[in-house]
Amino acid sequence: VNLNEPSASVPRSGLVLAVVTNPILLTGLYAWGVCVAPALGVALLQLREAPLLSRPGLSLLAGLLSLVALAVGVFLERLRSYFAPFLGIWGFLGLLMVCLLASPSAIDVGKVDPLRGALGSGGFALFALAWGVPDVLRRLVPEDDPRADTSAPLEARGHLSSVALLVAAVGVVSTMGLFVYAWRVVDGPRALFGRALAGLAGVALISVSAEIATGRRDYSPPSPGHRLRRASTTLFLVVVLAGVGVAHTLLQR
Amino acid sequence: VARVVDGLSILLLLLACAAFLYGLRSLTEREDLRALYNLAIGALMLKSAVDLLRSRGS
Numbered sequence: 001v002n003l004n005e006p007s008a009s010v011p012r013s014g015l016v017l018a019v020v021t022n023p024i025l026l027t028g029l030y031a032w033g034v035c036v037a038p039a040l041g042v043a044l045l046q047l048r049e050a051p052l053l054s055r056p057g058l059s060l061l062a063g064l065l066s067l068v069a070l071a072v073g074v075f076l077e078r079l080r081s082y083f084a085p086f087l088g089i090w091g092f093l094g095l096l097m098v099c100l101l102a103s104p105s106a107i108d109v110g111k112v113d114p115l116r117g118a119l120g121s122g123g124f125a126l127f128a129l130a131w132g133v134p135d136v137l138r139r140l141v142p143e144d145d146p147r148a149d150t151s152a153p154l155e156a157r158g159h160l161s162s163v164a165l166l167v168a169a170v171g172v173v174s175t176m177g178l179f180v181y182a183w184r185v186v187d188g189p190r191a192l193f194g195r196a197l198a199g200l201a202g203v204a205l206i207s208v209s210a211e212i213a214t215g216r217r218d219y220s221p222p223s224p225g226h227r228l229r230r231a232s233t234t235l236f237l238v239v240v241l242a243g244v245g246v247a248h249t250l251l252q253r
Numbered sequence: 254v255a256r257v258v259d260g261l262s263i264l265l266l267l268l269a270c271a272a273f274l275y276g277l278r279s280l281t282e283r284e285d286l287r288a289l290y291n292l293a294i295g296a297l298m299l300k301s302a303v304d305l306l307r308s309r310g311s
Contacts, residue, residue: 167263174270181277194280197292201273205266208299212266215306224254231304238265238297245290 023130025074028092031123032070034116036063036096039106046103059102066095080146089131112188164213171209175202262305269298 040063046056073088100107143150182198185191228235276291 163263167266170267170270174274177274178277181274181281184281185277187283190280190283190285194277197280198277201277201292201295204296204299205270205273208269208303209266211303212262212306224258227258227305231301234297234301234304238294238301241290241294241297245294 022074022078023133024077024088024127025070027123027126027130028070028074028088029067031120031127032067032096034123035120036066036099038116039063039100039103042106043099043103046105055102055104059099059106062095062099062102066092066099069095080144082147085131112192160213168209168213171205171213175205178202178205258305262302265298265302265305269295269302271295272298 040060043056043059043063047054047060050056069087069091073084073086073092077084077088105111178198178201179195182191182194185194222230272291272295276288276295279285279288279291
């Protein structure tokens with residue numbers, strides 16, 4: 001493949017082949033098949049006894065429209081359209097959510113199959129990664145993108161210290177530990193709660209550790225007194241909560 | 254003093270990691286109240302760590 005060749009000159013059959021073998025489409029279809037197709041099956045069964053304008057009907061419609069959103073999103077992405085992520089990511093995921101929420105029996109916590117859940121999680125992770133696959137792997141010319149910045153690469157203004165790397169590593173390793181513990185919770189609702197909490201706490205830990213790691217190089221840091229005053233309310237709450245915890249532990253002995 | 258505040262920020266991050274891990278571990282042992290307590294205090298520690306770090310303009 002000649003990377004210097006403009007994408008507009010790709011033959012129509014080549015474009016179709018490129019769309020069909022597109023990693024976004026393949027991973028999206030896989031995730032859809034694992035997580036949504038069973039819900040559509042349930043909706044279809046319920047539609048035999050329910051009117052078309054009902055929850056199962058809405059679930060079926062949203063599930064099928066999500067496929068259309070994915071396909072159109074992928075096609076627009078090939079054409080470098082600004083609207084591709086809106087349809088391919090937000091439209092696809094939003095319609096999936098409507099489809100699943102309209103079919104409560106399909107997402108009943110007590111009926112969640114752990115293996116299918118794990119496969120679906122992996123599928124959606126791959127779908128997210130597929131949107132970030134480098135253009136070269138997708139046989140696109142990066143400079144063809146109208147949003148491409150073709151100016152010289154920015155020079156790094158400095159290097160992070162080893163302490164910064166250590167802080168970031170602590171955040172990442174702790175997040176992995178959270179998920180290990182979360183997957184050890186076995187009973188239904190508590191397991192779901194634990195995994196959701198692990199996800200939220202993990203995102204917060206990685207964000208904050210990255211912010212602390214890079215923010216320590218701030219060029220105009222405020223005075224220590226100002227920083228302490230800014231954090232005084234939350235520090236006070238931490239001390240109060242810690243005190244309550246210690247008192248509770250001592251009283252239990 | 255600035256270094257001490259930096260250190261406090263990192264210490265709060267480490268304590269938040271420990272609180273979250275202990276909270277999730279408590280959840281595996283069906284100690285829901287302890288889990289919620291640790292997750293709440295972990296979240297507050299994270300917020301404090303960020304508040305100690307934020308620059309003047311933010």
